[in-house]
Every structure is written in C-alpha cells, then in structure tokens.
Amino acid sequence: MKNWLLQMKYCSVVSVKQLGKLWRELPKEQLKRMEAVEIAEYLALPAQQSERFKREFFEFCLSDVLVELEHYKIQLVSIEDLLYPELLQEIYDPPLLLFAKGDTSLLASEKLAIVGTRKMTDYGKQIINQLVAPLCQESLTIVSGLAVGIDAESHREALRVGGRTIAVIGSGFLQFYPLENKLLFEKIVRNDLVLSEYAPHITARKWHFPERNRIISGLSLGTLIVQAEKRSGSLITADATLNQNREVFAVPGSVFQPSSAGTNKLIQEGAKLVMEASDIMEELC
Structure with a gap:
C-alpha cells in the first residue's frame, strides 16, 4: 500500500481528510485496484478537480519519484510500517504516509x-x-x-x-x-x-x-x-x-x-x- 499512498500524495487535489476517508471506508485491496475515475466519483470531486486528479493520477511515475526521494535523502514511513509511532497510530486521523529526513x-x-x-x-x-x-x-x-x-x-x-x-x-x-x-x-x-x-x-x-x-x-x-x-x-x-x-x-x-x-x-x-x-x-x- 505504500506505493498507492505515495501516488495519492502526489495528487494535489486530494486532501488529507479525503485520503483518510478512503482509507477508513474502503478495503485496502479495493483501493489498490480502483481507477482514478472511481476514486474521483467516490470522493464526489467537482468536475475541474476531478479532471486534474485523473491527470495527476495517470502521470504519476513511481520510479521517477523514488529516484527524486533518494536524491534528496527523503525517507517514507507509512502507517503500515513497524517504524510508525504507536502513539500516532492511536489518533482518529493519523497521517497515512510521512516524508522524513x-x-x-x-x-x-x-x-x-x-x-x-x-x-x-x-x-x-x-x-x-x-x-x-x-x-x-x-x-x-x-x-x-x-x-x-x-x-x-x-x-x-x-x-x-x-x-x-x-x-x-x-x-x-x-x-x-x-x-x-x-x-x-x-x-x-x-x-x-x-x-x-x-x-x-x-x-x-x-x-x-x-x-x-x-x-x-x-x-x-x-x-x-x-x-x-x-x-x-x-x-x-x-x-x-x-x-x-x-x-x-x-x-x-x-x-x-x-x-x-x-x-x-x-x-x-x-x-x-x-x-x-x-x-x-x-x-x-
């Protein structure tokens, strides 16, 4: 799921609250299979935001992003990692993915x-x-x-x-x-x-x-x-x-x-x- 979370973080239209809604309400295997249009519909994104989201979703290139993160020595900590702080995981709306240096x-x-x-x-x-x-x-x-x-x-x-x-x-x-x-x-x-x-x-x-x-x-x-x-x-x-x-x-x-x-x-x-x-x-x- 870390790669999916990373992709969603690079879609500027989706807010922290909207990403949390997806995470809480839908099974993780379903999230990984959803197309951009399905996500946009589920979040009820307005037409202009929906088009921008779909464009950013399709343009996301995992390998390029990973190269950039490595270049700048930025680490990823997802909510599913053992490294993720236990206290932070307990709150109602924990960050699903943290960028760390x-x-x-x-x-x-x-x-x-x-x-x-x-x-x-x-x-x-x-x-x-x-x-x-x-x-x-x-x-x-x-x-x-x-x-x-x-x-x-x-x-x-x-x-x-x-x-x-x-x-x-x-x-x-x-x-x-x-x-x-x-x-x-x-x-x-x-x-x-x-x-x-x-x-x-x-x-x-x-x-x-x-x-x-x-x-x-x-x-x-x-x-x-x-x-x-x-x-x-x-x-x-x-x-x-x-x-x-x-x-x-x-x-x-x-x-x-x-x-x-x-x-x-x-x-x-x-x-x-x-x-x-x-x-x-x-x-x-």
Whole structure:
C-alpha cells in the first residue's frame, strides 16, 4: 500500500481528510485496484478537480519519484510500517504516509510537544531555557513545528543542550516554510528528524498548519503551551491534544500580556500549570 499512498500524495487535489476517508471506508485491496475515475466519483470531486486528479493520477511515475526521494535523502514511513509511532497510530486521523529526513529512530523515543506564539517575548525565551534542558535529561525528545518564535526556540534549545528534537513542518521538503528557519531546518536534519505529511513539491497552505498540529500532539505524550494569544494556532494544538486523550500543560503569565492570555485560559480550563520540568514529569511518569 505504500506505493498507492505515495501516488495519492502526489495528487494535489486530494486532501488529507479525503485520503483518510478512503482509507477508513474502503478495503485496502479495493483501493489498490480502483481507477482514478472511481476514486474521483467516490470522493464526489467537482468536475475541474476531478479532471486534474485523473491527470495527476495517470502521470504519476513511481520510479521517477523514488529516484527524486533518494536524491534528496527523503525517507517514507507509512502507517503500515513497524517504524510508525504507536502513539500516532492511536489518533482518529493519523497521517497515512510521512516524508522524513534525518534520524527516524527518534520515532521510537518518548516525546513531549512544546508549542507557542510566533511573537515570543523574553519571558517565553527564559521559560524555554529553564525547561528544555531538564526535560531532555529525562530522555524526552522535543517535538515542535519549526515555526518562528517558541517552536524554533524549543528546537534550538534542545540542540544546544545535547537533547533530541523532531520538527513537523507544514510544507514539502523542497518548498520549505518559513524561510527564516531554513538553517535551523538543515541543522535538525543532520542529526535529528524532520517530518512532513506533504509531498516534497507541495507549498505551505494555511490549512496545512492545523493538519500539522494534530501530528505534533499525536506523536507526543503531552503538549506544553509556553505562550499563546487568545486566538492562536497553539490552542488548536491544545484542542488536538485533548481530543487525543493526552496531557495538556501550560505556563502561566501576566494577565497584562496578550501572549499569556491563551495559556492562562487553558489553565483556567484545567491544563496542568507548569513552573518547572518536574511539574510535567510527575504527570508523565
């Protein structure tokens, strides 16, 4: 099924949700035998999308794609592989195929997600510097989204203290976003791991990031929100964490700081208040 999943990932018209629908509702042997027109009809694709899907489906050349993936050292991890993380497989809508660059052995490690605002303050940076080292000493791999701000700082600090980190990005590897973190991306790839649900040529779209967030939380035993505004993508990750029956942790902040409004609200709603790493470890152990 890995080759079929790869072919579907190279059909840009089919969304993550539509691919999941096919996977959940139809027998795998039937999926492998279905023609493009049958898939388009089952998904009720509009005429223009249907024509584009059928064209991309027919034009897909497995050998060319495999050569490209090998050239760029991109590995494939499908939901049927033994390497696929058990925690991620448990969520309602797991990614069926992951593109990976780096050390895939990290998929078997115990992980904690750390996410937060792109508008990180000095307070947020101090929190990251205080918490990440002891968490890494507990052999937790730090998972985040390689976004500007708290995400990037979490990755950097894990690398700085000799810990391990996994970045989950919202674009394909050959269309990396955000460009400000390209050097950090390359540093993580060398010794740690970057994952994407999107084929290498796919550019970032706004809906990719909520989709990406469910993977960040799904890989992890729990999610720590360091700073977040009232309306923040980090709160989407917190919701995904709760839906996946995982632990949500939040760092409190000043009631006068917009960057703490989201985390303070999470604590009001029952998230575990975190002041030091032991607050997290006592829940995970």
